[in-house]
Amino acid sequence: MQPDVSLRDFFSSRLKLRADLTFTLQHTNGEDYYTINDSLHSRYYRVGQTEYTFLRLLDGRSTVQECYSKLSTALPFHQLSQDDIISLCQWAFGSELLKNQDERLRPTVSDQRPATAWLAKLNFLVFRLPIGNPDRFFSRLAQAWGWLFSSPALIAWCILMLWALFRIGLNWDAFYSSSQTILSADNWIWLAGCWVILKLCHESAHGTVCKLYRGTVREAGSLFVLFAPLPYVDVTSSWSFPSRWSRMHVAAAGLYVELLIAALAALVWGQTSHPWLNHACFNIVFTASVTSLLFNLNPLMKFDGYYILVDLLEIPNLNTNGQLWMKQWAKRTFLGVNTLLPNWSRRVLLITAGYGVASFVWRILVCITLTVAAATLLEGAGVILVGIAIALWIVQPVWRCAKYVAVGNPGEFPHRGRFVVVTGSLLLTSFLVLAYIPWLGNIQAPAIVDYTPQGTKHAPLPGFIKQIEVQSGQQVHRGQALIQLWNLELELKLAKLRIEIKQSELRIHQFDQQRKIAERQVEQEVLQDLQLKLQEKERLFKELTICSEIDGRVVTRNLQAKLGTYVKQGDPIITIGDDCHKELHIAVAQHQLEHFLNTPGNTVLAHLPHYPGLACPVQKVVPRASVTLNYPALAAAYGGALPVKPASSVKQGDKYELLDPRFNLVVSLLSDQSAELYAGQRIDVTCRPQHYTVGKHLYHKISSWFHKSLEE
Numbered sequence: 218m219q220p221d222v223s224l225r226d227f228f229s230s231r232l233k234l235r236a237d238l239t240f241t242l243q244h245t246n247g248e249d250y251y252t253i254n255d256s257l258h259s260r261y262y263r264v265g266q267t268e269y270t271f272l273r274l275l276d277g278r279s280t281v282q283e284c285y286s287k288l289s290t291a292l293p294f295h296q297l298s299q300d301d302i303i304s305l306c307q308w309a310f311g312s313e314l315l316k317n318q319d320e321r322l323r324p325t326v327s328d329q330r331p332a333t334a335w336l337a338k339l340n341f342l343v344f345r346l347p348i349g350n351p352d353r354f355f356s357r358l359a360q361a362w363g364w365l366f367s368s369p370a371l372i373a374w375c376i377l378m379l380w381a382l383f384r385i386g387l388n389w390d391a392f393y394s395s396s397q398t399i400l401s402a403d404n405w406i407w408l409a410g411c412w413v414i415l416k417l418c419h420e421s422a423h424g425t426v427c428k429l430y431r432g433t434v435r436e437a438g439s440l441f442v443l444f445a446p447l448p449y450v451d452v453t454s455s456w457s458f459p460s461r462w463s464r465m466h467v468a469a470a471g472l473y474v475e476l477l478i479a480a481l482a483a484l485v486w487g488q489t490s491h492p493w494l495n496h497a498c499f500n501i502v503f504t505a506s507v508t509s510l511l512f513n514l515n516p517l518m519k520f521d522g523y524y525i526l527v528d529l530l531e532i533p534n535l536n537t538n539g540q541l542w543m544k545q546w547a548k549r550t551f552l553g554v555n556t557l558l559p560n561w562s563r564r565v566l567l568i569t570a571g572y573g574v575a576s577f578v579w580r581i582l583v584c585i586t587l588t589v590a591a592a593t594l595l596e597g598a599g600v601i602l603v604g605i606a607i608a609l610w611i612v613q614p615v616w617r618c619a620k621y622v623a624v625g626n627p628g629e630f631p632h633r634g635r636f637v638v639v640t641g642s643l644l645l646t647s648f649l650v651l652a653y654i655p656w657l658g659n660i661q662a663p664a665i666v667d668y669t670p671q672g673t674k675h676a677p678l679p680g681f682i683k684q685i686e687v688q689s690g691q692q693v694h695r696g697q698a699l700i701q702l703w704n705l706e707l708e709l710k711l712a713k714l715r716i717e718i719k720q721s722e723l724r725i726h727q728f729d730q731q732r733k734i735a736e737r738q739v740e741q742e743v744l745q746d747l748q749l750k751l752q753e754k755e756r757l758f759k760e761l762t763i764c765s766e767i768d769g770r771v772v773t774r775n776l777q778a779k780l781g782t783y784v785k786q787g788d789p790i791i792t793i794g795d796d797c798h799k800e801l802h803i804a805v806a807q808h809q810l811e812h813f814l815n816t817p818g819n820t821v822l823a824h825l826p827h828y829p830g831l832a833c834p835v836q837k838v839v840p841r842a843s844v845t846l847n848y849p850a851l852a853a854a855y856g857g858a859l860p861v862k863p864a865s866s867v868k869q870g871d872k873y874e875l876l877d878p879r880f881n882l883v884v885s886l887l888s889d890q891s892a893e894l895y896a897g898q899r900i901d902v903t904c905r906p907q908h909y910t911v912g913k914h915l916y917h918k919i920s921s922w923f924h925k926s927l928e929e
């Protein structure tokens with residue numbers, strides 16, 4: 218009530234409730250309440266039974282005082298005071314439920330709206346664009362497709378879902394491999410198209426089921442999130458349905474249709490071999506199932522999942538009451554204000570408080586995500602939107618909080634000293650936690666088991682690989698022939714030396730017959746020199762047959778591909794590894810390297826099978842990061858953890874290269890551990906660096922994300 222309107226003037230006024238309002242009795246959580254349908258403005262309100270009784274008494278002929286007396290006669294044990302009656306009438310004025318009454322009774326705008334309310338209209342991150350009244354369209358849609366939401370159709374839907382899950386399970390490897398490129402840049406246009414089409418079907422399902430229960434679809438349009446259009450329909454008329462199961466049916470209809478489309482697409486995906494159709498069906502399955510379950514079924518957002526949860530728990534206005542609980546808790550904790558909450562039961566209070574905390578945290582995450590997405594995707598325009606978002610979501614609430622602390626509200630007097638003490642203690646505690654509490658989490662990196670390269674054989678001479686006696690992965694023993702090289706120049710020299718030796722022997726024989734002793738001695742020295750050269754060449758010729766020096770296994774990949782190739786002297790040809798001597802090769806990102814090298818005792822924790830966690834010392838660090846994929850098993854394309862991209866230059870048959878450079882850390886394993894592990898086996902390795910606090914961890918996370926965003 219305005220200050221210039223007296224209590225007597227107010228109760229002597231004659232107020233009248235609009236005649237076109239529709240009231241529906243509903244029962245929730247053991248209490249009766251009425252839903253007010255304002256069809257003129259497409260609004261719905263909920264009031265208690267006592268408030269409903271008073272509002273119905275406002276007929277324009279009786280004064281407010283007379284209506285209040287009639288209320289006391291009809292409900293002698295009601296708890297509405299005179300101030301409550303004034304607040305109820307002012308609310309009815311503000312909601313335009315009363316007409317043709319004294320303007321003095323209307324609430325002042327300056328008391329209700331803050332000075333910065335105009336900023337709320339500048340929210341370009343999320344806004345709506347209505348496009349018309351589609352009630353007739355949905356009436357026809359309900360006549361044509363209403364059977365899809367019947368009980369027999371629900372049974373068929375369940376069978377179809379089980380069949381689709383079974384088909385995906387049979388082809389899980391192919392399904393998983395298809396998911397590796399779902400978020401690639403080339404696939405965004407497909408995902409966007411699938412998203413818009415599925416959302417049209419989703420919203421159409423809401424409107425269709427609403428009409429099946431004789432509701433009204435007053436409005437349809439497009440909701441823009443970061444200027445991305447998303448269709449919507451207004452099915453708020455379902456709030457007046459007397460059965461909560463009908464309301465839940467309307468809320469779940471969109472998800473029902475999307476999962477139906479996902480099941481049909483999954484069956485087509487499992488049967489087709491056409492690449493484009495297979496790709497399109499997979500995008501539909503992903504968009505209609507994963508994204509719908511994450512967003513539409515999320516009860517922390519006011520989408521389908523929220524309204525299903527509200528009706529399932531029979532707790533109306535759960536989101537509003539959760540925010541109210543958070544505000545009241547903050548006032549009591551930080552300002553010492555004695556606030557009163559509605560007379561909720563213990564069950565309702567616990568659920569409301571838990572939902573209020575969870576939704577508050579979720580709103581913070583959503584605001585941060587939308588702001589970052591706007592700044593990243595929209596570039597220059599995104600900076601302007603970020604400024605608006607900061608004004609709406611940070612500056613405006615902080616200003617309201619500061620104003621409340623400084624001035625307070627009528628009847629509420631905040632204790633500023635308590636606010637300073639509690640806030641200062643919280644900030645000091647946060648600083649101590651960030652600066653001195655060690656981070657209990659681990660830094661993780663993928664690793665792979667490999668043989669210690671102690672049996673690598675190099676080419677003794679240049680030549681061609683003539684014959685390969687073994688295969689990759691084959692077990693070999695000491696002295697076994699592995700590879701035969703061919704050197705034409707060496708063979709020609711051997712043949713020439715053998716001919717010269719024969720000629721020298723013939724000359725010595727002739728000198729013996731002719732008794733030329735001096736000439737024979739000279740020729741004998743020439744023969745000895747030729748024989749020494751022959752022995753040296755034969756030794757080199759024997760080295761062309763490469764044999765194993767240890768018992769082990771051939772670890773060189775694609776060995777048969779080297780047949781017929783030319784090698785230079787000193788080039789590595791084949792490597793033999795010992796099963797009792799293996800090592801771990803850890804692929805460490807650039808921002809993780811300092812963490813892995815700053816551990817107690819320079820050790821890392823290898824999570825090996827049959828070992829809970831083994832501390833292994835780092836033996837060697839390759840001093841330069843590289844994008845070369847030395848171990849394909851670590852690539853995401855082959856089931857590993859490292860993101861890859863097609864190789865920019867095909868080198869030694871490599872199809873992929875790492876998306877980000879990685880350092881290679883080498884860790885030796887003991888003999889018993891080496892014997893139990895297989896070469897090529899993937900292992901997770903973690904470390905916990907020294908003097909690494911919670912604050913440093915958050916700083917590294919935020920800075921790495923910021924630098925990555927700038928690079929993109």
